[in-house]
Amino acid sequence: MTRGTVTAAQAGLVSCEACQLLSRPANADEPGFCRRCGEELEFRRHAAIEKTWALIVAAAICYIPANALPVLNTTSLGETEADTILGGVAFLYTSGSWPLALIVLVASVMIPLGKLVALSYLLITVQRGSVANSHDRTRLYRMVEFIGRWSMLDVFVDTFTVALVQLSPLMSVAPGTGVLFFAAVVVLTMLAAETFDPRLIWDATNPHRNRHG
Amino acid sequence: MADEIDRTELPQATVVRRKRTRVSIVWIIPILAAVVAIGIVVQRVLSEGPTIYIIFKSAQGIEAGKTFIKYKDVNIGLVTAVELSENYGRVVVKAKVAKHAGGLMVADAKFWIVEPRISLSGVSGLNTLLSGNYIGFQAGTSTESQRSYIGLDVPPAVTDEKGRKFLLKAPTLGSLGVGSPIYYRQLAVGRVTGFNLAPDGKSVEVGVFVESPYDRYVTSETRFWNASGVEVTLGADGFDVKTESLAALIAGGVAFDVPEFRPPGGDVPADTAFTLYRTQTVAMKQPDPLERRFVLYFDEPVRGLSVGAPVTLLGLTVGEVTEVGLSVNPRTETYRSRVVITFRPQAVFARLDKADPAKATLEARNRNLKLQVEQRGLRAQLQTGSLLTGELYVAFNYVPNAPKVKLDLGKDPLELPVAPGGFATIEAKLASILTKVDNMPLDAIGVDVRTAVETLTTTLKDADTLIRRVDVQWVPEGAKTLEALHQAITDADRVLVNADTTFFAKDSPAPQDLRDTLQEVTRAARAVRILVDYLERHPEMLIRGKPEGSK
Numbered sequence: 001m002t003r004g005t006v007t008a009a010q011a012g013l014v015s016c017e018a019c020q021l022l023s024r025p026a027n028a029d030e031p032g033f034c035r036r037c038g039e040e041l042e043f044r045r046h047a048a049i050e051k052t053w054a055l056i057v058a059a060a061i062c063y064i065p066a067n068a069l070p071v072l073n074t075t076s077l078g079e080t081e082a083d084t085i086l087g088g089v090a091f092l093y094t095s096g097s098w099p100l101a102l103i104v105l106v107a108s109v110m111i112p113l114g115k116l117v118a119l120s121y122l123l124i125t126v127q128r129g130s131v132a133n134s135h136d137r138t139r140l141y142r143m144v145e146f147i148g149r150w151s152m153l154d155v156f157v158d159t160f161t162v163a164l165v166q167l168s169p170l171m172s173v174a175p176g177t178g179v180l181f182f183a184a185v186v187v188l189t190m191l192a193a194e195t196f197d198p199r200l201i202w203d204a205t206n207p208h209r210n211r212h213g
Numbered sequence: 214m215a216d217e218i219d220r221t222e223l224p225q226a227t228v229v230r231r232k233r234t235r236v237s238i239v240w241i242i243p244i245l246a247a248v249v250a251i252g253i254v255v256q257r258v259l260s261e262g263p264t265i266y267i268i269f270k271s272a273q274g275i276e277a278g279k280t281f282i283k284y285k286d287v288n289i290g291l292v293t294a295v296e297l298s299e300n301y302g303r304v305v306v307k308a309k310v311a312k313h314a315g316g317l318m319v320a321d322a323k324f325w326i327v328e329p330r331i332s333l334s335g336v337s338g339l340n341t342l343l344s345g346n347y348i349g350f351q352a353g354t355s356t357e358s359q360r361s362y363i364g365l366d367v368p369p370a371v372t373d374e375k376g377r378k379f380l381l382k383a384p385t386l387g388s389l390g391v392g393s394p395i396y397y398r399q400l401a402v403g404r405v406t407g408f409n410l411a412p413d414g415k416s417v418e419v420g421v422f423v424e425s426p427y428d429r430y431v432t433s434e435t436r437f438w439n440a441s442g443v444e445v446t447l448g449a450d451g452f453d454v455k456t457e458s459l460a461a462l463i464a465g466g467v468a469f470d471v472p473e474f475r476p477p478g479g480d481v482p483a484d485t486a487f488t489l490y491r492t493q494t495v496a497m498k499q500p501d502p503l504e505r506r507f508v509l510y511f512d513e514p515v516r517g518l519s520v521g522a523p524v525t526l527l528g529l530t531v532g533e534v535t536e537v538g539l540s541v542n543p544r545t546e547t548y549r550s551r552v553v554i555t556f557r558p559q560a561v562f563a564r565l566d567k568a569d570p571a572k573a574t575l576e577a578r579n580r581n582l583k584l585q586v587e588q589r590g591l592r593a594q595l596q597t598g599s600l601l602t603g604e605l606y607v608a609f610n611y612v613p614n615a616p617k618v619k620l621d622l623g624k625d626p627l628e629l630p631v632a633p634g635g636f637a638t639i640e641a642k643l644a645s646i647l648t649k650v651d652n653m654p655l656d657a658i659g660v661d662v663r664t665a666v667e668t669l670t671t672t673l674k675d676a677d678t679l680i681r682r683v684d685v686q687w688v689p690e691g692a693k694t695l696e697a698l699h700q701a702i703t704d705a706d707r708v709l710v711n712a713d714t715t716f717f718a719k720d721s722p723a724p725q726d727l728r729d730t731l732q733e734v735t736r737a738a739r740a741v742r743i744l745v746d747y748l749e750r751h752p753e754m755l756i757r758g759k760p761e762g763s764k
Contacts, residue, residue, distance in 0.1 A: 032226025058243035
């Protein structure tokens with residue numbers, strides 16, 4: 001797609017998001033439903049920016065307790081120890097395995113934060129009608145979307161650990177409240193990435209028919 | 214595509230009217246997230262208790278974020294920081310106390326570090342081996358809230374249990390330690406809470422705690438004694454083993470009771486001081502109104518006579534030896550042993566039908582004593598209580614034919630006469646027998662016998678000669694005479710034979726007696742030798758007796 005390419009929206013047509021059937025909208029404001037599959041037709045995802053913002057804000061709120069609260073409560077020989085993500089990173093770093101600390105830091109702290117920042121950046125640029133770096137921004141969006149499916153690894157590890165390490169009474173592991181928030185962050189950012197309509201990035205390049213919002 | 218397909222043939226979308234809200238419902242999600250997050254924060258803040266500071270000498274095993282403060286095994290706080298004090302002399306432990314326990318942080322609350330303690334009195338704080346040390350807590354009674362404390366070096370032995378503390382004074386601590394149990398009728402009813410040297414350094418003060426309701430058995434008449442370990446007494450009384458419990462055996466302990474001969478006694482306030490007696494026997498010893506001390510001087514060795522050895526009167530225990538020492542006999546200027554005994558005849562004399570001897574005056578008692586000693590021959594003797602250990606005891610017996618003595622009632626303590634006894638007597642008797650045997654003129658007797666026999670032989674020979682002469686000279690003098698003579702000779706012969714028989718026959722009494730005596734002596738000597746040999750080989754025979762079937 002290059003600048004000046006006619007989009008379906010500009011041609012007064014709407015593409016079904018489910019079955020990709022190109023339809024004529026019922027009218028400009030309410031395109032109606034797909035004749036073939038019954039999906040609601042939209043020129044652009046409805047209120048994409050607002051929804052994405054809402055999800056990003058929710059994710060950002062959850063991000064704080066996700067890091068502040070323990071994700072794992074290890075009870076080892078009567079002594080309960082609560083570990084937060086950052087605490088784990090600090091422990092790994094101080095115990096000398098800084099590569100592992102780096103991996104955890106990147107995977108569990110930087111990536112969710114990066115996703116939030118990236119999505120916010122995309123939204124802001126779209127809202128401001130920025131036309132610059134459209135290609136890079138699209139690539140960024142793809143990356144955010146791609147990474148999303150791997151972001152639950154921490155939660156998986158957590159749940160696996162909890163399920164496997166039940167050597168009561170010697171040792172047992174229980175999930176902390178933090179892991180719920182962490183999962184919420186991951187889910188919310190994934191939803192935000194899903195809600196965001198990447199076509200909006202390109203709408204700014206065709207300013208006379210901007211249908212977002 | 215648009216060129217080939219008629220636009221009108223494309224399907225027309227249907228229209229459904231729907232209300233559009235100005236603000237998307239999706240904002241519920243961040244609001245929900247915010248509410249939950251804020252809720253958690255609020256809950257955290259609300260559940261946060263006070264932060265306290267505890268000063269310890271050292272922070273052994275205390276780690277920030279890992280060490281708990283526990284009260285009744287419930288975590289009521291967590292150490293958040295461990296730092297050195299400003300002058301680096303102490304350790305300041307900062308801890309966050311749970312909200313629900315915030316009210317416990319009062320002025321007289323106590324903190325100490327609980328670590329595994331393995332002492333003979335038992336193992337405590339074993340759980341800390343696995344969980345790490347923790348800070349123990351004892352609630353106070355004050356209502357004044359406080360935030361900084363000075364931690365105790367040792368855990369307080371008494372927590373908030375009900376009961377009373379008492380103070381025991383003892384010359385030595387023995388094997389007591391903090392936590393050693395206190396027994397009342399072998400029931401563990403308390404423990405030693407601490408001990409310290411008396412200010413003058415000459416005795417030890419032991420603090421004990423007796424739990425309620427047992428503390429009411431501690432009365433003004435109560436006596437405490439050290440029940441540590443096993444009290445094994447191997448004395449002239451024989452074997453005596455006493456112990457309160459297996460725990461006391463290892464850990465030591467204190468027991469108390471009211472002596473039977475005392476009234477129950479009245480209530481005592483807490484912190485009353487008591488004497489801690491060495492043993493139960495000492496503690497429960499009944500004071501005797503007739504108690505008096507006598508001194509005995511023995512010329513025989515007193516090895517095996519120890520302080521505390523019993524003093525018996527006709528086999529009944531009436532006292533004990535209280536002192537064994539040495540003195541000089543002023544008459545012979547030789548050393549002799551001086552034994553002081555304590556005479557407590559109350560228990561024995563009380564059963565006499567006569568009037569209570571306790572009521573008798575000292576004079577009357579002295580008169581009786583004088584009678585017994587001077588007229589009836591009551592003497593003190595050293596007797597062997599146990600052949601195995603050679604323990605001696607002092608026995609008062611009536612000794613027949615005892616040399617007369619005069620009792621000097623002026624002396625204090627009174628000196629009582631002694632008589633050799635026990636082994637000494639046997640030894641003396643044996644020696645006297647041997648001396649008598651030794652002194653027997655056996656050689657002289659033998660010579661005499663031989664002389665007698667020789668004389669007889671000569672006599673016979675003379676008689677024979679005479680007869681021959683008569684035969685030769687007097688034959689013609691008549692057969693009658695001869696015949697008579699013959700008869701006489703025959704008679705004489707018979708007499709001689711008889712004499713011979715009398716003297717030399719095996720069953721003749723005189724030499725027979727002698728022979729018998731000698732044989733007896735030989736046999737006795739042999740028996741003694743065999744016994745000595747056997748004893749050398751089997752000294753255990755003295756205890757176990759001769760094994761069956763052996764010679």
